[in-house]
Amino acid sequence: MPGKSLSRWTMAWFGSALLFLLGACAMALFGLAGPGEWSRGAGMAVVHLFVLGWLCQVMLGALIQFVPVLAARPLAFPGLALPALAFSSAGIMALAAGFLTLDGHEALRPLFLLGPFSIGAAFMLVAVTVGATVLHRACLRLAEVRLVVLAMVALSGLWLSGAVMALTLAGTRIAVDLTEALPLHMLLGLGGWLSLAAFGVSYKLFAMFLLAPEQGGMVRRAVFLTAVLVVALALWALCLLLAGRSGGRAVSVAIGLVPALTMIYLGEITRLWRSRRRPVPEANMLWSRMGLLFLALAALLIVPGWQFGGVWAEAAVFVALVGWLSLLTLAQMVKIVSFLTWVQIFAPRIGRQPVPVVQKLSDARAVASGLAFWSVGTVVGCLALLLGSSGGFLFAVLLLTLGALGVMRELIAIRHLSHLEPAERPACLPHLVLPFTFSRARAEARS
Amino acid sequence: MTPPDPSRPDPLELDIRLILQRGEEPFGAIMAAVDALAKGQALRLLAPFRPAPLFGVMANHGFGCEDRQRADGVWEVLFTPAPGFGPEAGMAPGSTPGxxxxxxxxxxxxxxxxxxxxxxxxxxxxxxxxxxxxxxxxxxxxxxxxxxxxxxxxxxxxxxxxxxxxxxxxxxxxxxxxxx
Structure with missing residues (x-):
């Protein structure tokens, strides 16, 4: 790749994440997950393939790519990206297989113990590369960088809570109260790590794609301070849990703060949206706005979810994972992949020959139909969970799978520069997933 | 030839011949190697040709250079960090001084x-x-x-x-x- 602002392994992280997404969808289509099925081993395997394999991997890959842009300095230790990806993919598969121990597959027990440590090694490697890049006084003044650092702190708590839960379920001598640990684990993962990292990255990406002035000020500080409080309470509850005491009250207060945190963040993004200089936002932003609506819905569902548990909690978590985080990710991924592909292929040609505009690399209608399937799937899935309908949930998963396949097809078309005229296409196409030169013979055959 | 300075680590060696043979662009690998250098460490580059365009780029990063062609035709360039070089106050990292x-x-x-x-x-x-x-x-x-x-x-x-x-x-x- 030309230039060091492009991470060599971004497409590999994205590719791996998308394969995990398809794997989770396929397992759910076979009926291994659904209303009331989440405490079974197979159900937990599906949830972890989705959350760790899809959402965490895509976020880690995006951070490795975008932390240099956020911090305006080159990535430290770029060589750690590949081993981190290898440890994380292997660890997630081991953990998912390990969960099947709970369904009686005893032979898989060693994987249950191995998975968390492999995932932990991956998290540690990414933390080193991201931390060494951003931990400078000048960078930490930036609100988006501080949120990403806070998200990484929550990630460490997510891992620790997950690891002790896995060790408890695997029947080792380490044992914690799982009914206390589960809401804490979900709070650290969903509200702490994934959402805060998404908040931090969105500040930069939204301002860039909407041509809105980069804001700071009181509201952004309020988001950060509320987020610090949520993460600190969650980590305090984790310490109490590990000490064998109850951290339920701290978790209650932290979960109570999440709707407030969400509303302040959404208020700020609304202001940013209104101050944009781009009159008609592009598809990635319009669908991200839909993701933000799902975030608001998830924040509303948290209240009955925490109060009554059961289907309300299932629906709140589902809308947050599938509607908010995944839709935002899918919508922005199309734009990011287009942009990185364009920089990789066409930046060296600027001023020397005509170059196509970035928008020509993707087909906006194909992207929109994939994301529409995904959004309808989210609404159907939420209703199916609230009504306890397995058939409805299966239909939702079918819609989500079709949406994911549509977006993936488009991502492959972007990498293959399929939407360009033959004359605009270079002789050597970019790599699809792994950073090796694409076969020249095939590239020439296409042009 | 300058005597080796015991306080300086050995130069990091980067051979870009294989990268070029694969038809890939070596610039990213060279910049990654520059990032990976320890304080005061030099970079020894092995190339099939004299990489003249790189000299200016490396000078901007604060490196002086010495180049020679070996008997086997390979060009060996030693980029040594210039003492006292650093970004000017108030300028973004990577800015050219002066x-x-x-x-x-x-x-x-x-x-x-x-x-x-x-x-x-x-x-x-x-x-x-x-x-x-x-x-x-x-x-x-x-x-x-x-x-x-x-x-x-x-x-x-x-x-x-x-x-x-x-x-x-x-x-x-x-x-x-x-x-x-």
Missing amino acids: AGLWPDPARELDLTGLMPPEPMVRILEEITALAPGEVLFALLDREPMFLFPELAQRGHEWAGNFAPSGDVYRLLIRAGVGDD
């Missing part, structure tokens, strides 16, 4: 309010049209992180920072001789 002494800009561009990567396209088109040594000044909404490697690769020098208000990025670029 930009204050450059001539007045021959071209000024206001690229605020443009969607990425349009500012990058405009700058590269304009800088290609300038004579070597001429300077371009651009105002941008944000730091153009994807532009910098491209400028370095084409042999242009740059220096930039945010205005004190923080809402506009000021960028000076001096056209190099390498771009056509």
Whole structure:
């Protein structure tokens, strides 16, 4: 790749994440997950393939790519990206297989113990590369960088809570109260790590794609301070849990703060949206706005979810994972992949020959139909969970799978520069997933 | 030949012949190696040709160079960090030192309010049209992180920072001789 602002392994992280997404969808289509099925081993395997394999991997890959842009300095230790990806993919598969121990597959027990440590090694490697890049006084003044650092702190708590839960379920001598640990684990993962990292990255990406002035000020500080409080309470509850005491009250207060945190963040993004200089936002932003609506819905569902548990909690978590985080990710991924592909292929040609505009690399209608399937799937899935309908949930998963396949097809078309005229296409196409030169013979055959 | 300095670590060696043989661009690997250098460590580069365009780029990063062709035809270049080199106060990391002494800009561009990567396209088109040594000044909404490697690769020098208000990025670029 030309230039060091492009991470060599971004497409590999994205590719791996998308394969995990398809794997989770396929397992759910076979009926291994659904209303009331989440405490079974197979159900937990599906949830972890989705959350760790899809959402965490895509976020880690995006951070490795975008932390240099956020911090305006080159990535430290770029060589750690590949081993981190290898440890994380292997660890997630081991953990998912390990969960099947709970369904009686005893032979898989060693994987249950191995998975968390492999995932932990991956998290540690990414933390080193991201931390060494951003931990400078000048960078930490930036609100988006501080949120990403806070998200990484929550990630460490997510891992620790997950690891002790896995060790408890695997029947080792380490044992914690799982009914206390589960809401804490979900709070650290969903509200702490994934959402805060998404908040931090969105500040930069939204301002860039909407041509809105980069804001700071009181509201952004309020988001950060509320987020610090949520993460600190969650980590305090984790310490109490590990000490064998109850951290339920701290978790209650932290979960109570999440709707407030969400509303302040959404208020700020609304202001940013209104101050944009781009009159008609592009598809990635319009669908991200839909993701933000799902975030608001998830924040509303948290209240009955925490109060009554059961289907309300299932629906709140589902809308947050599938509607908010995944839709935002899918919508922005199309734009990011287009942009990185364009920089990789066409930046060296600027001023020397005509170059196509970035928008020509993707087909906006194909992207929109994939994301529409995904959004309808989210609404159907939420209703199916609230009504306890397995058939409805299966239909939702079918819609989500079709949406994911549509977006993936488009991502492959972007990498293959399929939407360009033959004359605009270079002789050597970019790599699809792994950073090796694409076969020249095939590239020439296409042009 | 200078005697080895015991306080300096051994040079890091990077052989770009294999990268070139694969038909890949070695610039990213070279910059990654520069990032990986310890304080005071030199970089020894092995190349099938004399990598002259790199000398200016490395000088901007604060490296002096010594090159020689070995008996087997391979070019061996030793890039040694110059003592006391560092970014000037208030300038973004990677900025060329001494930009204050450059001539007045021959071209000024206001690229605020443009969607990425349009500012990058405009700058590269304009800088290609300038004579070597001429300077371009651009105002941008944000730091153009994807532009910098491209400028370095084409042999242009740059220096930039945010205005004190923080809402506009000021960028000076001096056209190099390498771009056509």
